[in-house]
Amino acid sequence: xxxxxxQAILYTNGQLQLLDQRLLPYETVYLAVPNPQAAxxxxxxxxxRGAPAIGVTGxxxxxxxxxxxxxxxxxxxxxxxxxxxxxxxxYLVTSRPTAVNLxxxxxxxxxVAAEAAALQGATAESVAVAVVAAAEATLEQDIAANKAIGAxxxxxxxxxxxxxxxxxxRPGSKVTVLTHCNTGSLATAGYGTAxxxxxxxxxxxxxxxxxxxxxxxxxxxxxxxxxELVHDGLPATLLVDSAAAALMAQGEVDAVVVGADRVxxxxxxxNKIGTFSHAVAAAAHGIPFFVAAPTTTLDAGLGSGExxxxxxxxxxxxxxxxxxxxxxxxxxxxxxxxDVTPGRLVEGIITEEGVVPRDCGSGSHQVAAFMxxxxxxxxxxxxxxxxxxxxxxxxxxxxxxxxxxxxxxxxPTWLCVWGPRQ
Numbered sequence: 001x002x003x004x005x006x007q008a009i010l011y012t013n014g015q016l017q018l019l020d021q022r023l024l025p026y027e028t029v030y031l032a033v034p035n036p037q038a039a040x041x042x043x044x045x046x047x048x049r050g051a052p053a054i055g056v057t058g059x060x061x062x063x064x065x066x067x068x069x070x071x072x073x074x075x076x077x078x079x080x081x082x083x084x085x086x087x088x089x090x091y092l093v094t095s096r097p098t099a100v101n102l103x104x105x106x107x108x109x110x111x112v113a114a115e116a117a118a119l120q121g122a123t124a125e126s127v128a129v130a131v132v133a134a135a136e137a138t139l140e141q142d143i144a145a146n147k148a149i150g151a152x153x154x155x156x157x158x159x160x161x162x163x164x165x166x167x168x169x170r171p172g173s174k175v176t177v178l179t180h181c182n183t184g185s186l187a188t189a190g191y192g193t194a195x196x197x198x199x200x201x202x203x204x205x206x207x208x209x210x211x212x213x214x215x216x217x218x219x220x221x222x223x224x225x226x227x228e229l230v231h232d233g234l235p236a237t238l239l240v241d242s243a244a245a246a247l248m249a250q251g252e253v254d255a256v257v258v259g260a261d262r263v264x265x266x267x268x269x270x271n272k273i274g275t276f277s278h279a280v281a282a283a284a285h286g287i288p289f290f291v292a293a294p295t296t297t298l299d300a301g302l303g304s305g306e307x308x309x310x311x312x313x314x315x316x317x318x319x320x321x322x323x324x325x326x327x328x329x330x331x332x333x334x335x336x337x338x339d340v341t342p343g344r345l346v347e348g349i350i351t352e353e354g355v356v357p358r359d360c361g362s363g364s365h366q367v368a369a370f371m372x373x374x375x376x377x378x379x380x381x382x383x384x385x386x387x388x389x390x391x392x393x394x395x396x397x398x399x400x401x402x403x404x405x406x407x408x409x410x411x412p413t414w415l416c417v418w419g420p421r422q
Contacts, residue, residue, distance in 0.1 A: 005185075005190075006184070006185040006186060006190075006228060006231060007019065007185065007190065008021065008048060008050070008053050008185065008186045008187070008188070008189075009048070009053060009056060009057060009060070009139065009189060010030060011060050011063075011136070011139060014063065014064055014067035014068065015032075015064070016032070016033040016039075016057075016060050016061065016063075016064050017030040017031065017032055017033065018030065018031050018033055018042055018047050018048045018057065019047075019048070019186070020047050021046065021047060021048065021049060021186055021223075021224060022045070022046060022047060024186075024223050024224055024227055025223055025224075025226075025227040031047055033057075033060075033061060033064060034064065034068070035061075035064065035065060035068070036061050036062065036064075036065050036088050036091060036092055038061075039057060039058065039061035039064075039092060039095075040061075040091065040092055040094070040095045041095075042057075043057060043058070043092070043095040043096055043102075044095045044096065046218070049182075049187065049220070050182065050183065050186065050187020050188055050259070051099035051100065051101040051102075051187075051259070051260065051261040051262070051293075051297055052101055052142050052146070052187060052188040052189065052193065052294060052296070052297070053186070053187050053188050053189065054095075054096060054099050054101055054102050055099070055101025055102045055104060055105045055138070055142075055296060056101075056105075056138045056139060056142055056188075056189050057102075058089065058092045058093070058095075058102045058105050058106070059105040059109060059134075059135040059138045060135055060136070060138070060139070061088075061092060062085065062088055062089060062092070062109060062131065062135050063131075063132045063135035063136055065088055066085075066128045066131060066132050067132060071125060071128050071129060071132070072123065072124040072125035072126070072127060072128030072129065073124070073125060074124075075124035075128075076124075077124060078117050078122055078123065078124050078127055080124065081113070081117075081124040081127045081128060082113055082114065082117055082127065085109065085110060085113045085127075085131060086110055086113075089105070089106035089109060089110060090106065092106070093106050096311060097309050097311060098261050098262060098270055098308065098309060098310060098311045098337065098338050099261040099262065100261065100262040100296070100297055100298075100299045101261075101294075101296045101297055104296040104297075105135075105138065105296075108134070109131055109134060109135060112130055112131050112134040113127050113130070113131050115130075116129075116130035116131070138189070139189045140189075142188055142189035142190070142294065143188075143189050143190040143191055144352070145294045145295075145296075145351075145352035146188055146189070146190065146191040146192055146193055146196045146294070146352075147191050147196065147200075148352035148353075149193055149196050149197065149292050149293075149294065149350055149351060149352050150191060150192075150196035150197050150199055150200030151200055152350050152351070152352070152354060152355060153194075153196070153197030153200065153257060153290065153292050153350040154197055154200040154201045154204060154206065156290065156348050156350055156355055157175065157177070157197060157201070157255050157257060157288065157290060158173075158175065158201075158206060160255060160288035160290075160347055160348075161175050161254045161255055161288065164286065164288070170208050170254075172205065172206070173206065174205075174206050174207060174208035175201065175206060175207065175208055175254040175255060176208045176209045176210075176211065176252060176253055176254045176255075177197075177198055177201065177207065177209075177210050177211070177253075177254065177255050177256070177257055178210075178211040178212075178213065178244060178247070178248075178253045178255075178256045178257075178278070179194050179195065179198065179210060179211070179212055179213070179221075179225065179256070179257055179258060180213045180215055180221060180241075180256075180258045180271070180272060180274055180275055180278055181213075181215045181220045181221055181225070181258070181259065181271065181272035181274075181275075182195070182215070182220040182221060182223075182224035182225045182228070183195045183196075183225075183258065183259035183292070184196070184199075184224075184225060184228040185228060186224050186227075186228060187224075187259065192228075193259045193260075193292040193293055193294065194257045194258050194259040194290075194291075194292040195225065195228065195259075196292065197257050197290070197292050197350065198210050198234065198257070199232070199234070202232075202234050202235075207234065207235065208235065208254075209235045209236065209237060210229060210234055210235065210236045210237075211236070211237050211238075211239055211244075211247060211252070211253060212225040212226055212229060212236055212237070212238050212239070213239060213240070213241045213244055213274065213278070214238060214239070214240050214241055215241065215272055215274060216240075216241055216274070217313075217317045217318045217335065218313075218317060220272065221238070222238060226238050241274045241277070244277070244278050244281060245277075245281035245284075245285075248281055248282065248284075248285040248287055249285060253282075253285075253287055254287070255287060255288045255289075255290065256278055256279070256282045256287060256288070256289045256290065257289075257290040257291075257292055257350075258271055258272075258275050258278070258289075258290070258291055258292070259271060259272075259291070259292055259293055260291050260292075260293040260297050260349075261297065261338060262297060262299050262302075262308055263291065263293055263297055263298050263299065263349055263356075263365075263367060264299050264300070264301075264302040264303065264304060264305060264307065264308065264367065265299075265300045265301075265302060265303050265304070265367045265368045266303065266304050266305075266343045266364035266365060266367070267342075267343020267344075267346055267349060267356070267358065267364055267365025267367060268304050268305030268306075268308070268340050268341065268342055268343045269291050269305070269340065269341045269343065269346060269349075270305065270308045270310070270338045270339070270340050271291070271338060271339070271341065272337070272338060272339075273336055273337060273338055273339050274339070275338075275339055275341050276339040276340065276341045277339075279341045279342075279345040279346070280345065282345075283345050288347040288348075289341075289345055289346055289347050290346070290347050290348050290349075290350055291341075291346050291348075291349045291350065292349075292350040292351075293349065293350070293351060294351060294352055295351050295352060295353055295371070295374065298349075298351070298356070298367050298370070298371055299367075300367045300368040300371045305340035305341075305342065305343075306340075308338075308340055310336050310337070310338050310339075310340075311336070311337040311338060312335060312336055312337065313335045313336070313337045314335070315333035315335055317335055318333050318335055319331075319333060343358070343363070343364050343365045344363040344364070346358075346365065349365055349367070353370075353374055356370045357369070357370065
């Protein structure tokens with residue numbers, strides 16, 4: 001790892017290494033990933049974590065597997081190659097089922113394999129080469145997506161804060177942002193999603209301060225986000241999760257931005273446990289709450305958050321500290337890794353393609369329509385030019401009061417109305 005660049009994933013010529021994030025911020029140790037079995041275990045054990053990073057790791061683990069085996073020469077037939085690719089990716093997906101990015105990588109790489117196999121004269125070697133190239137491309141694709149998320153998110157967040165009349169409250173129209181868990185370079189191939197938005201604000205001179213919640217029980221905020229913020233020289237303050245609402249009540253938070261492990265069709269969002277609490281507190285104080293995630297995290301195949309499988313973590317994450325029990329014997333433990341924030345509490349879902357629209361009537365986010373429009377834009381034009389259709393990549397936004405929120409949300413809340421960027 002260079003002095004100026006945090007990298008969770010190192011990959012060169014079929015050699016994959018993962019930064020052991022369990023040891024941060026005390027030690028910087030990279031672990032080799034020689035095969036899919038090692039990748040599965042390291043994902044499960046949270047050596048690497050963060051939905052985008054997990055998705056990239058799974059893809060690169062397949063590349064390592066294909067390269068080390070002989071780049072396709074190990075297979076007796078094209079079908080044997082296809083079967084092994086499918087089995088390997090299906091196996092990797094079981095490591096952490098809530099994060100959709102790994103499943104997305106599996107679907108895409110299987111599709112690449114099928115397309116390569118359908119070409120005239122296809123061999124197991126040609127299929128393997130195509131899949132390895134696609135897997136290796138995920139690193140740069142993720143970084144590019146994250147930088148686009150940062151730019152779109154900074155614009156959307158500043159607009160939302162300005163609409164609430166808070167832009168004048170701080171010198172230079174700067175904003176304060178609260179975030180949860182770790183969504184930066186350590187959770188992605190680089191730059192970050194929600195923390196990428198924070199970075200973009202800082203680069204634009206618009207960040208007054210980032211408040212990072214510690215994120216119990218695994219302390220990704222305290223161990224990892226604080227580490228990134230200090231490393232990059234961003235103005236930052238660490239707080240315990242339960243202090244977030246009190247900080248909002250004092251007027252110290254202008255906006256909240258978090259990442260996601262899965263966003264379903266109506267905008268319901270699975271993210272690190274504690275996210276839902278922050279969303280409720282933000283709504284109660286009239287603070288815009290954003291989700292930042294790449295389109296690979298969107299899952300239009302699930303209708304609502306009730307369908308999301310929530311991973312349960314070991315009880316020892318709560319009952320023990322550095323191997324030493326710190327709570328009484330005999331107490332039961334409930335330790336979900338994620339919670340689901342209802343889409344109605346989410347101001348906007350920021351992606352590299354722009355912000356997912358929200359229906360003004362129901363308050364749900366139209367993820368399926370957004371994804372369909374994106375796929376149509378990427379398809380060749382019907383006029384035979386072979387060029388993708390041009391559609392807006394971002395959105396302009398205006399804000400109006402929202403009247404359908406439950407009565408227990410006493411503070412003013414706002415609804416966004418999205419339109420094409422002019």
